[in-house]
Amino acid sequence: MDAEDEDLMPMVFLCAGCRRPVGDTLSWVANDEETGCILLRSAATGVSVDEEQKLSKRPGECGCMLETLFCSGCSQTLGNIYRCTPKHLDYKRDLFCFAVDSIESYTLGSSEKQAPADEEPLTLESRAVLEEVVERADTVLKALESRLIAVELSMASLQHRV
16 A cells, blocks of 8 residues: 555544544545644534633634534543634634644554455355364263263262272
8 A cells, every 4th residue: 555545545533632533534624734733524422512612812813713622531622613713714614623733543444464364264165064073073072971970970989889
């Protein structure tokens, strides 16, 4: 898999504090490198929104009204939702803006370990053979068990005679 294919693979975003899912690339809108956040149309149920609106104090965000996003699991602050923006920030309005520092990502399909492929798959025919072998083993074990019981009874009777 090359780097270009990896960029197209779906990703899940996780809270950096407790690793709960907070979103995924199916709701991806943009990456804002200037402010260090990713913008998503929706978020997972583990993301809570503090509906108390606050005025942004960041440079260049004069007049922005924000609601804080936080993790329902560990209460870590994850980012903001911009509810009121000046024209140059309209692209952020009503989107989930997750701070890159507060999340981690997992690329689906990036697992390194795989099941061994050289083993023969279980088919109906091989299952029937396997069941027959298990049945034979069960019969042998039952015969051995009855012989062992007979030996134990003989030993017990010999001990009572002494």
